[in-house]
Structures are given as structure tokens and as C-alpha cells.
Amino acid sequence: MSDTSVLFSPKRSGTYVAIVLLATFFLLLETFGTTMSVGDEQKTYEEEVVPSVLSKTNGSANKETTSIAELLEASAPEEKLESNNVMRYPTCTDFEDEDANVEGLEGVKTYVTERLKSAERFTEPFKYATYFCNFLPQRTYENITKYWPPTHAFSNYASKSKSCSKFGCRYAMDIGAILKPKGKAGKKWMEHQEARATWELLNGVVFSKEFEEALFDKLGVKGSKIKRREIRVFSDGDGQSNGRVHTDMDAMKVATMMLYVTERTEPMWDYGTCLHTTAQWKKRKKMKLREGGRVGRGDGESECASKFRYLPNTGYAFRVSRDSWHSAPNSRIKHWKGIPRNSILINWY
DSSP: HHHHHHTTTHHHHHHHHHHHHHHHHHHHHHHHHHHHHHHHHHHHGGGGGOOOHHHHHHHHHTTTTTHHHHHHHSSSOHHHHHTTTTEEEEOOOOOOOOOOTTOOHHHHHHHHHHHHHHEEESSSSSSSSSEEESOOOHHHHHHHHHTOOOOGGSOOOOHOOOOOBTOOOEEEETTTHHTTTOGGGGGOTHHHHHHHHHHHHHHHTTTTTTHHHHHHHHTTTOGGOOOEEEEEEEEGGGGOOOOOOOGGGGGGGGGEEEEEOSOOOOOTTTTTTTTOOHHHHHHHHHHHHHHTTOSSTOOOOOOOEEEEOOOEEEEEEEETTTOOOOOOOTTOOOOOOTOOOOEEEEEEO
């Protein structure tokens, strides 16, 4: 028998094939591992694994999950500052998490009022604005997310304001639709009766004498000016917004406050509200006129002086004035598919 025939005998050739396959496997494994390492180094913010649910909220003991407190203090990625045209993302370092025993109207009212008092007050880009975090006691906040109105229970705000866009539609509801025992929302919301207690608590807290005095003191507002109060609940599909830069004076408001309601952290750099300087608004106004567009609606490309982080149980408030320029997320941001921008808007007129 020749050497060749021995080399390629069925028994001998099977051994060589096995060796070749094994060597190929280890080569591919080494190559794949190297590629992944290089890929990790080249990942952009959009590709990074961002914690999607607050570990404290879902009770997870996963130590790798970044806490909301850490996210509130983290430096904003340079690429987000550039892509969203933002100068700065304010931090919130006053994070209180010892609230296990807070219950009932009086307990929640005291907790929330103290949270507001300790919140930082801004003087730029305009006076009398504040940003707060961990605003509601954890159990209260969890109930808000649990009893958030389902989409089909909202009235389609777009039918009146044409606020649908390629990014989705805006849905809105007045809190009265929730608080009424036989309100409009209850017809399409199976848990409506259970939800009412949570929303009545929120309504009682933010419109209580103690809370309003603390808020008006923080914002330099005269309480005697208040004639009407309002709470509206919004759900903007995929962060939908026209980005209109405005002051709220056209609505005759005295003070504006917003709470962010979410269990997701991916849109934290995108869905937050922007505060603008008057100079930024004027610059955008000139751009709109040069483009032949109408000033007001759709002027969403203005540079943003400060942009709040859209994170669970956070929010802001400001005194309405001639220079309280602000806007909802504009067309420059990333619109996260399937993640709505849920918020509670509280107005004093």
C-alpha cells in the first residue's frame, strides 16, 4: 500500500479532518473575541447597553445596573451634547432614597414639600427655574406608573391640534377625566376605580397650601395671583414633539411644573425639556424667517442652553415670564421606538 493511500485511508483521514476542524474553531474563536473587543471600543452612545429599568423600582439586586442617582450625576456624552445641540445637562445631586415609611396625604405632602425646598434654583438661562429628583416617595411613584392611563383611554389630542408627526402622536388627558367616578377615561380603563386614589393623592399634594407656598417661594411667585390650577397627563409616542420654543405667557400662566413618568432610562439625554436664552430664541427666529417658515410652530432647531435629563421620578418648574423660553424635544433628538415620553404637566394660572 502506498504512503498516499495510507494517508487518505478512511480512518486516518477522519483524524486529520478532526484536527483541522478543531484548529479552525480555535482560530475563529480568537478572531471573534478580538473583533468584539475592538467593536466595544468603537461603540457609540446609541449602541451602548443603557440600563432600561431602575433597579430600585423593579426590586432587582443586580449590582451592575446603574442607579438613577448615578445617572443624575453622570457627565453627558460629548456626542449627545453635539447631536442634540445642547450646552449642558444639569445634574441633580440631592437624591433622597429613605422614604419607606411615607404614606397617606400628610406624609407624602411633607416629603414632597421638603424635596422641593432642597432642590436647586437656577438663575440661568432665566431666573426662577428649579430641577428636582426622586420627587415622590417611591411607593407613590410606583403607583403612578402602575396606574398610568392606557393609550386607548386617552383622548387623541392630535385630532384638535394636529400634533401627529412622523415620530408619533401626542395623547393628552385632563386629570378630571381620571378623578371623576364615571369620567370619560373610565369607560375604556378597567383599573380606573383603583387608579383614582393614586391620582387624587397627587392632586391633593401639589395643590396643597404647604406645597404651593414652598413652590411659589422657590420661584418668586405671588400666590395671590393664582386664579386657576390644572393638571394634564401627556403621552407622546416615541418622544413626538414639534419642538416649539415658547414662554407660556401666551397661555396666561403664572408657573409651570412637569413631572417625568417613566421606567426607562434609554431616552434620558433626548426626551427632557430644553431651556433657552432669549438670544437663542432670537437667533432661531431669524433662521425661520430666512427659511420662509412661520415663527412659532416647528421652530425646533434652536440651541439649548440647559436640557433636563428624562429620568424616573424627576421634574422641573419655572416662573413664567417674558424670557422663560423652553421647548419639548425637537427633531434633532433620537426618537426611541416604542418608548413614549410620559409626563404630568401642572399649571398655575
